[in-house]
Amino acid sequence: MTERETQTLEExxxxxxxxxxxxxxxxxxxxxxxxxISAADHTELNYSFGLGLQHKILRLKVAAGAEVPSxxxxxxxxxxxxxxxxxxxxVKIERIAVDWLGKVxxxxxxxxxxxxxxxxxxxxxGPR
Amino acid sequence: xxxxxxxxxxxxxxxxxxxxPVLPEPLHFDLLxxxxxxxxxxxxxxxxxxxxxxxxxxxxxxxxVHVAERICxxxxxxxxxxxxxxxxxxxxxxxxxxxxxxxxxxxxxERVHSHLLWLGLAADAFGFENLFHASWxxxxxxxxxxxxxxxxxxxxxxxxxxxxxxxxxxxxxxxxMKAVHAVRAETLRLAEVWIGEPxxxxxxxxxxxxxxxxxxxxxxxxxxxxASGVDYDARRRGYEAYGEIEFTTVVETAGDCxxxxxxxxxxIEQSFKIMDEVVxxxxxxxxxxxxxxxxxxxxxxxxxxxxxxxVVYFVRSNGTRQLERFRVRTPTxxxxxxxxxxxxxxxxxxxxxxxxxxxxxxxxxxR
Numbered sequence: 365m366t367e368r369e370t371q372t373l374e375e376x377x378x379x380x381x382x383x384x385x386x387x388x389x390x391x392x393x394x395x396x397x398x399x400x401i402s403a404a405d406h407t408e409l410n411y412s413f414g415l416g417l418q419h420k421i422l423r424l425k426v427a428a429g430a431e432v433p434s435x436x437x438x439x440x441x442x443x444x445x446x447x448x449x450x451x452x453x454x455v456k457i458e459r460i461a462v463d464w465l466g467k468v469x470x471x472x473x474x475x476x477x478x479x480x481x482x483x484x485x486x487x488x489x490g491p492r
Numbered sequence: 493x494x495x496x497x498x499x500x501x502x503x504x505x506x507x508x509x510x511x512x513p514v515l516p517e518p519l520h521f522d523l524l525x526x527x528x529x530x531x532x533x534x535x536x537x538x539x540x541x542x543x544x545x546x547x548x549x550x551x552x553x554x555x556x557v558h559v560a561e562r563i564c565x566x567x568x569x570x571x572x573x574x575x576x577x578x579x580x581x582x583x584x585x586x587x588x589x590x591x592x593x594x595x596x597x598x599x600x601x602e603r604v605h606s607h608l609l610w611l612g613l614a615a616d617a618f619g620f621e622n623l624f625h626a627s628w629x630x631x632x633x634x635x636x637x638x639x640x641x642x643x644x645x646x647x648x649x650x651x652x653x654x655x656x657x658x659x660x661x662x663x664x665x666x667x668x669m670k671a672v673h674a675v676r677a678e679t680l681r682l683a684e685v686w687i688g689e690p691x692x693x694x695x696x697x698x699x700x701x702x703x704x705x706x707x708x709x710x711x712x713x714x715x716x717x718x719a720s721g722v723d724y725d726a727r728r729r730g731y732e733a734y735g736e737i738e739f740t741t742v743v744e745t746a747g748d749c750x751x752x753x754x755x756x757x758x759x760i761e762q763s764f765k766i767m768d769e770v771v772x773x774x775x776x777x778x779x780x781x782x783x784x785x786x787x788x789x790x791x792x793x794x795x796x797x798x799x800x801x802x803v804v805y806f807v808r809s810n811g812t813r814q815l816e817r818f819r820v821r822t823p824t825x826x827x828x829x830x831x832x833x834x835x836x837x838x839x840x841x842x843x844x845x846x847x848x849x850x851x852x853x854x855x856x857x858x859r
Contacts, residue, residue: 396804396826408808419793
């Protein structure tokens with residue numbers, strides 16, 4: 365029987381991120397990618413996972429200046445995505461297993477993909 | 493304290509890249525060595541990051557396809573098509589059958605082109621120049637077919653939102669397939685050398701091995717994943733004409749450099765079969781539908797199997813002619829963690845070969 369493609373999207377809270385991702389790993393899902401989307405006052409992170417042709421997306425919104433736990437303890441391969449998101453969007457990600465210390469895209473202007481306004485940020489100032 | 497009582501020194505760090513004879517594009521590793529054995533590798537990318545994704549909110553959504561297809565000079569058509577498919581999902585557009593089948597034809601043409609290109613580069617990397625020449629000679633015919641059917645050796649401008657912009661007639665396609673059949677015979681001869689030649693086996697067999705579990709858990713895709721025994725090919729989604737065509741997902745189990753080469757050799761044969769079927773069953777009719785107006789607000793995800801593996805496209809429309817976000821997760825980006833794992837435990841002399849067997853495309857990675 366041919367497998368049918370499915371796609372599901374679930375919005376989660378930051379506090380549920382690591383347990384939810386770990387449950388997916390235990391159930392046999394693989395990490396597909398992590399996507400950042402910037403808005404004026406927050407950054408949206410979309411973690412997507414695959415199991416055969418099934419595609420599951422976990423979506424969370426990160427307020428300007430808030431921190432997100434790394435999922436590299438669950439899926440080591442997430443380090444590339446997390447380093448990239450931190451560099452390009454300025455999202456604070458805690459304890460990345462392979463930490464490039466903000467130098468993935470060293471020649472690129474810092475937080476180049478961030479649209480977070482100065483007003484929405486903390487005392488650190490604007491994104492650029 | 494005498495010399496023999498001193499603690500052993502730590503690993504030696506050898507920089508590899510970003511300029512290296514086997515790397516056409518810049519990628520850097522800090523290789524941690526104990527004697528000649530690699531015990532760790534720290535990758536570094538970011539030398540040529542272009543920020544193409546960021547251009548999406550500055551270009552008309554119908555024009556941005558020209559940017560998307562410039563993510564890569566080999567998979568240019570597939571990148572353009574992947575973007576178009578995502579936009580068509582947002583629009584709710586169904587493209588005509590002939591457009592779908594022509595897209596499938598060019599996808600497989602690019603797959604053969606890419607794999608033959610890789611076979612040549614890999615042969616060159618381990619010093620088998622005759623095999624390099626033979627692979628690239630075969631590839632020349634494939635890019636000639638691309639030129640005859642799509643107007644250029646690199647396929648630009650053929651994928652458009654709503655279908656394709658070119659419509660080679662059936663006679664042209666059948667004539668091109670005669671040339672493709674000649675390449676098929678040549679590729680079978682190349683495969684005999686790749687699989688049977690002892691010097692090739694010596695350099696590739698048992699080298700750079702990653703297990704099925706490692707490949708899967710590290711998010712590997714494409715031949716890197718399938719060579720370790722995981723049966724996953726995004727074409728099984730059935731996009732374009734793939735749902736109506738018979739083909740085999742090529743899987744090997746050894747997980748080493750040779751297995752990755754064999755996967756590509758066998759995939760070339762599958763691509764020839766797909767192209768044969770596509771040309772034989774090519775439907776008549778229009779190749780595109782006109783797209784007018786602004787796209788509705790909404791998101792779309794798309795997954796396409798490129799020669800190097802699964803690519804993930806995401807678009808978000810805010811209801812204007814400029815999309816809010818375009819994202820492409822390329823196969824080389826996904827394969828870097830598995831590549832690092834494959835390097836560990838290898839001899840320093842084998843590192844270039846191992847890196848090449850993931851077929852790294854830094855142009856895609858640094859989109």
